[in-house]
Amino acid sequence: MRHEKDIDSLDGAISTPMDRREFLKRTGGGIFILFTLGDSLLEFQERQGRLPSDFNAFLRIAPEGRVSCLTGKIEMGQGVVTSLGQMLADELDVKLESIEMVMGDTDLCPWDMGTFGSLSTRSFGPSLRQAGAEARLVLKELASERLGVPVERLQTEDGMVFDRTNRKLGISYADLSKGKKIEREVTGKAVLKKPSEFRIMGKSVPRRDAPDKVSGAAQYAGDIRVPGMLCASIVRPPAHGAKLVHADTSAAEKIEGVAIVRDGDFIAALHEYPDVAVRAVAEIRATYEREASPLDENSIFDHLLRVAPAPNVVSSRGDLEEGKRASRVVLEHTYLNDYVAHAPVEPHTALVKIEGDKATVWASTQTPFRAKEEVARELGFPADKVRILTPFVGGGFGGKTSNRQVVEAARLAKLSGKPVQVAWSRKEEFFYDTFRPAAVVKIRSGVTEIGKIQLWDYHVYFAGERGAEQFYDVSHHRTTSYGRGWTAGPGTHPFATGAWRAPSNNTNTFARESQIDMMAAAIGRDPVEFRLQNLSHPQLRRVLETTAEKFGWKPQKAPSGRGCGVACGVDAGTYVAMIAEVEANKRSGEVKVKRIGCAQDMGMVVNPEGATVQMEGCIMMGLGYALTERIRFRGGDILDVNFDTYEVPRFSWLPSIETVIIDNMESAPQGGGEPAIVTVGAAIANAVYDAIGVRVFRLPLLPERIREAQKR
Amino acid sequence: MKETIDLTLNGKPVKVTTDSNRMLLWVLRTDLHLTGTKYGCGENYCGACTVLVENEATRSCHVTLKDVRGKNVVTIEGLAKRGSLHPLQKAFADHNALQCGYCTPGMIMTAVSLLHKNPTPTPSEILEGMNDNLCRCAAHNRIVQAIESVSTTSKGGI
Ligand code: FES
């Protein structure tokens, strides 16, 4: 299954690829292997009509033997700093400790589109392995010349090349790269290791960033200090769409050390201390003109249906009329989900320092190269005069593909002539977040008496198409999408929207899997059996059967009273099945998730422990969009601006979690940071139905919605 | 008002001269250059800013510098002793109890205080004791395992 939509969240600036000659001039000696990031990237670049760069990452074996991999990807918790290192160390035959990952530095790393879409391992990984294997080939060739031993007789291990027949005859990678400057592109001649030959891949290794993260030494953008820097607090409108009429900054100016910067309606207080800057902004009297907007979190759905653009048929097969005729039961339902925030614990942060004609930026971003372009534009600098450095990112989930805070810091650094840090408050984080869009899915489906799905007419509005593909065996189906995915044209959403962990797929899987469950219930069938009866896809069958078996599933039609619900999904090339067990209180509408079982087939697994932690994280995070997370708003005014009313999952929610990763080492690696979240909403909605016979068509499953659903 | 406040910070006496009504979080992060303590919400909801004041987990975004006058304050940077990590720091690393790591200092400080009061908490006491610390990456399962491992292998105090 292809997921071209994965990379569509890139609608903004794309930096020009680094000039190759320029790049090679700048680098020192050693052995360089230049490579690209795989097909999806190339395709994407071509689609954008931009010149494809001939390399997007490279590895360097420095004369002292240090191996560096330089890539525009960033580490935000997903663990690629470890898994990419494992891939490279294994193919290159060096110890994991000797690998250094240099990530998200736009001066050192070649252009990259950004870190999202679970592409790092599945798209970048194979290319990185190729590069590692290629480097090993080069080293063997060099060693062959130096040792006078034919390449076939050479063997590599822990950074050394040996003569297989005489292990005393050997030379280190460091010695081989000394005094050299060799550049190679990946030729494809080097043979990758077979899974049976892996020594580091496929093994669980501890996170390489853990020591710094537990000691407090790990630096995030807000932890960077440069001499003379000031912290900014910016005057914000009370609502989206509000216009500044008047601002009185006189009281704020009296606070010692505060500088007020003003450029039109952009006003900020700067101070050595961030808290004093915030206090100064509180002293600014600003009045606004606001347009009354009738939209709120309930009226938004009718609005969305009203403004929906012309449909786009994503896929279709057979004839819907015939499907309807063949069906014994036809069900028609509408599914909704509210806006959801990314809410990383680290808010958007950036520090910009301008020296002469060059700007240096430390940013909390998933898209450093886009940030570079944006800063250059803001400052009127050529792009090559802007350098973005990406320290550790404190969670992204798609929200940090947007770099508004970086541009703000650049603007203030230019206006004030000082290095400026912009670190959003929690309220600003909620206000300027690119929310997961509110969306509508309408489904009409039909099934025969013996449980064969015959009709599937699917319409998704404004969520996007990822995860909307039909994977059950349905002879007559059509999938139709309205709107451009998670971003939409003006007049659609009252504020910005964007990609949220496994974008579109949480919405689509909730709708599809709820509907499938209702068909099973309508003809009195067990929901697992019903799915298997309509599913010939081997990997999906396998994850579903595995989950059911591990969970101890006993076939029963819903509602059975036991509170168990199932869902299947496909995301980023990975197949997932999940069963949730809940306790639901009919009277209060409260739901407690007791247990979640999940199996996933993600192809080759580089770091099983790391992948398991990602699955657990997806499951636990998913409880939020399933049960509580939603943004309330009135006319552009965001009402949920902190964690008191915007409820994210917490320790007391922790269900018992059982995960299985299907052994499939011979296949290409697929996404790991997103897939298991897509099934959470549906599995819980189905479990609630199984527990108390109440069907809720809107996420999150708030207690009042569960109470309300019983009145219908 | 600007005044000089004495306190013990990570085992050493420290004097800070600034507006003593400022929140401890910002004084730590700016005046004292201890950036391990994080801002997450500023309003006592997330726990990213947790430090120990007299061994008690305390939200540094919610106490002023004045409030810790003469007190014993420990931040994440002060947990390791003679270059070796505190058992809980080690346990968090060993159990993969972190992803982005941004909530981690606050989690560890809260757990240290929890085990200080109750060296052998039950699983539900751990959940309850940690409940007001938020982790958006959702490393909860591993954090609980990390704390459990320390509660049974050591005394857990600092
Ligand atoms: S920053 Fe102090 S509790 Fe969130």
Ligand code: FES
């Ligand atoms: S590890 Fe990212 S917030 Fe906890």
